[in-house]
């Protein structure tokens with residue numbers, strides 16, 4: 313399927329730099345910035361100011377378009393004299409000779425300019441200006457370059473069908489702003505493949521549950537205040553997701569700053585129940601959604617993925633119980649048997665049955681970790697009938713929202729799952745991908761909060777129906793510790809490095825995406841082993 317729509321000219325440069333980069337930005341519709349991208353933008357702004365102050369006779373930011381090539385863009389600068397027209401393209405680098413990708417980008421501008429303004433291409437030249445080295449090179453749209461450009465455009469239009477495999481190349485990948493989205497593979501010890509991500513790019517979420525708090529904007533930062541007192545000021549680049557719980561206000565300016573920078577804002581009630589989510593522009597990745605639908609209809613592939621998800625959850629449940637020394641010999645054997653049953657099962661009814669048995673077995677053992685004072689005898693919900701169930705339900709709701717915001721940001725259709733069935737308004741895919749994280753993020757957190765007495769019986773209110781909810785103080789404590797939990801680092805086997813749980817959720821969602829798109833063979837759930 314060749315993509316028909318017009319291509320922005322700067323995307324040609326992205327494609328030539330790395331085809332997979334173009335695929336991420338213009339097929340998946342995902343963008344990310346880093347210091348290199350920002351430096352490029354800064355140079356554009358600076359150049360624009362310089363032109364205005366010195367009053368040179370030239371025009372900038374001119375829209376140009378080519379019907380014959382199906383491309384469009386904005387020319388940096390046009391200098392016109394009686395003899396010739398010069399199209400200037402400015403780059404930030406230190407190049408001492410012109411890069412091929414920059415040359416072809418400029419040729420595209422030359423063709424577009426001549427088509428748009430009906431000028432003779434023989435009288436129009438291009439000038440590549442590298443700010444770092446102060447070098448300038450002249451470029452002409454000769455036959456060879458024009459035919460190369462046509463060939464490149466054909467390749468670009470076919471990319472959705474011929475997805476390139478991203479391979480790690482230090483020179484290109486280490487400054488690439490899309491490294492965390494791309495996760496290119498690299499050789500480890502000359503043998504196994506590992507995937508690369510940026511070592512330190514954790515952005516903590518903010519959970520705001522102070523009733524009456526206000527989120528405003530000051531420049532490129534958001535400012536959180538209450539009753540006129542400033543509680544927190546943070547630059548947008550330091551924020552992962554903003555959770556606004558209950559009666560909390562946000563200004564339209566702050567909202568704009570966050571969504572323009574692809575920072576999700578999640579609106580919930582005080583119990584974490586989702587009211588709304590803002591994630592910026594509507595995701596453009598129609599190919600991912602179509603593939604999701606394809607897999608949804610393919611019972612065999614769907615069952616295969618669902619089994620991986622259940623297996624991941626069961627293995628992490630076993631890890632939690634083992635770490636707390638709660639597992640007895642016969643119970644270990646039962647989980648081994650359940651794992652075998654999952655691997656061998658043939659249909660969804662069977663899988664759901666095994667999952668149910670596993671959950672019951674797990675909670676029968678998990679409850680032994682709590683003192684009788686907590687009265688935790690079984691897993692129950694809607695409403696939770698004891699404090700531990702109230703904590704588990706609150707934790708799972710938070711985890712659900714965390715996973716959902718990651719999935720929506722990537723461009724998944726969150727209502728289409730593989731294990732959980734379609735239900736009106738149910739984010740089945742978020743429920744699926746949170747399964748492997750329930751035991752290691754929420755269940756372990758509840759265990760340590762209660763057993764270390766960070767949370768006490770006085771942190772709960774029992775209402776007249778006999779259900780339990782956290783007090784304001786208890787909720788704040790839980791949120792602080794949940795945030796810390798997301799920040800806890802763990803070794804990720806596919807990356808062969810330690811990263812925060814929140815980033816592990818993102819990595820798993822991207823691996824799931826790669827699996828759905830056919831870029832990797834199978835999905836491997838995240839399982840903690842030590």
Ligand code: SF4
Nearest residue numbers: 330333478485488494
């Ligand atoms: S990280 Fe490397 S392979 Fe991936 S898009 Fe960037 S340059 Fe291409």
